[in-house]
Amino acid sequence: MSGAHASLPIAARVRRLEERCIAAGLVDDARLDRTLERYLAAASPLNGARLAARAWADDAFRALLLDDARAALAELGLADRLRGREQLRVVANSAERHNVVVCTLCSCYPLSLLGPSPSWYKSEAYRARMVREPRAVLAEFGLELPPEVQVSVWDASAEARYMVLPRRPAGSEDRSEAELARLVTRNGLIGTATV
Amino acid sequence: MPEPAARPGGRFAPGDRVRVAAVDPDHHTRMPRYARGRAGTVERVLPACPLPDDRARGVPQPRVEPVYTVRFAAGDLWGAGTHTVTVDLWESYLESEGS
Numbered sequence: 001m002s003g004a005h006a007s008l009p010i011a012a013r014v015r016r017l018e019e020r021c022i023a024a025g026l027v028d029d030a031r032l033d034r035t036l037e038r039y040l041a042a043a044s045p046l047n048g049a050r051l052a053a054r055a056w057a058d059d060a061f062r063a064l065l066l067d068d069a070r071a072a073l074a075e076l077g078l079a080d081r082l083r084g085r086e087q088l089r090v091v092a093n094s095a096e097r098h099n100v101v102v103c104t105l106c107s108c109y110p111l112s113l114l115g116p117s118p119s120w121y122k123s124e125a126y127r128a129r130m131v132r133e134p135r136a137v138l139a140e141f142g143l144e145l146p147p148e149v150q151v152s153v154w155d156a157s158a159e160a161r162y163m164v165l166p167r168r169p170a171g172s173e174d175r176s177e178a179e180l181a182r183l184v185t186r187n188g189l190i191g192t193a194t195v
Numbered sequence: 196m197p198e199p200a201a202r203p204g205g206r207f208a209p210g211d212r213v214r215v216a217a218v219d220p221d222h223h224t225r226m227p228r229y230a231r232g233r234a235g236t237v238e239r240v241l242p243a244c245p246l247p248d249d250r251a252r253g254v255p256q257p258r259v260e261p262v263y264t265v266r267f268a269a270g271d272l273w274g275a276g277t278h279t280v281t282v283d284l285w286e287s288y289l290e291s292e293g294s
Contacts, residue, residue: 085244104227131229131280132273151278157225158262158283159244 040116047078048113048163049184051090056168057177065090065165081112085159088113091152092165093191098149099164100138100191102130103156110161114186121190131155141192164191205261205286211237212292213265215284223251226288230280234292235267238281246285260286 021027054076055062065072069088073079082088088110091099103109107122120126129137134151138144145151154162166188172180187193207213217232225247241262249257262283269276 085242087241104229105225132269133276134278147277152266153278153280155227155280155282157227158241158285160241160262160264160283 039112042081043112044115045113045184045186045189046181047081048110048186048189049181050076051078051113051163052165052184052189053177053180055090055092055165056172056180062092062165066092069163078113087160088163089154089160090163090165091154093167093194095167096148096150097152098138098145098191099152099154099162100130100134101154101156101162101164102127104128104131105155105157108156108161110163113163114189118186138192141187143193163189166193166195169195205240205243205263207237207240207261207263207286207289207291209237209239213237213263213289214292215265215288216290220248222248224248224288226284227282229272230265230267230282230284233267233271235265235271235282237263238266239264241283244285246287248285258287262286263289265289 018032022029022032051065051072055065061072061075064075069090070079070082072090073081073088093099101109102121104127107117107127109117109121111117126137131153134153135145138151156162166184168180169183172183175183183195185193185195188195212234213236214234215226215230215232218226219231220226241264243259243261245257245259262285264281264283266279266281269278269280272280
């Protein structure tokens with residue numbers, strides 16, 4: 001969705017639906033708040049950072065993460081981060097290829113691994129321009145890619161969610177996995193930063 | 196041209212050239228407008244999912260179809276650009292490129 005959610009008709013509809021559910025005795029305010037809090041408390045870019053750091057430190061885990069992300073999440077105790085039909089695909093940056101994620105139709109996003117999405121991700125400008133002129137948009141994020149690097153844009157148009165595996169930073173050979181995780185940023189996992 | 200043999204998981208397989216239908220439905224769809232009528236290459240086959248076009252209209256038994264990750268060259272989408280855009284598309288959004 002676009003712009004500020006609170007001002008949109010959908011926000012009013014959600015509030016009305018909440019009120020109806022409460023009036024019908026299906027749920028109460030406290031329980032709604034607890035459920036949301038529990039979900040959001042566990043939805044953090046630290047999850048994505050842990051996945052990236054483990055992939056950098058362990059080639060077998062990296063292969064699993066790229067091939068079958070659900071199984072890789074289970075190895076890190078994050079199996080419950082994917083629900084039901086939800087799929088995750090992790091796409092790896094390399095010297096030849098840079099990946100970046102967008103949802104042109106709405107604002108689909110791997111929230112449980114990256115936390116709530118930034119407002120620019122939901123903006124019409126990002127959604128319209130990233131599929132059309134990604135190099136220009138990435139340059140505005142401060143990411144100037146050499147022309148020989150291929151840019152792959154992933155439009156999350158169906159049930160699959162995408163996360164980028166950044167390249168391991170040069171000079172990080174001696175870092176522990178926990179230290180590596182601290183190098184990873186949310187934007188790196190979206191693809192609007194190198195790491 | 197003879198119909199291709201039925202394939203496990205759906206009509207198309209990785210490497211197939213496909214074209215997105217050039218249609219403008221008056222109901223909800225997850226077929227991005229910029230990809231309509233454009234040709235790309237199937238990159239991966241995803242598990243079958245209910246078709247959002249049917250679900251949004253409250254169709255009692257929504258069609259359940261394979262979803263394909265289709266890669267488009269920027270030049271084929273916009274007439275310019277060197278990047279690629281990958282879009283996930285339900286089977287009924289697609290036809291064989293040559294058909």
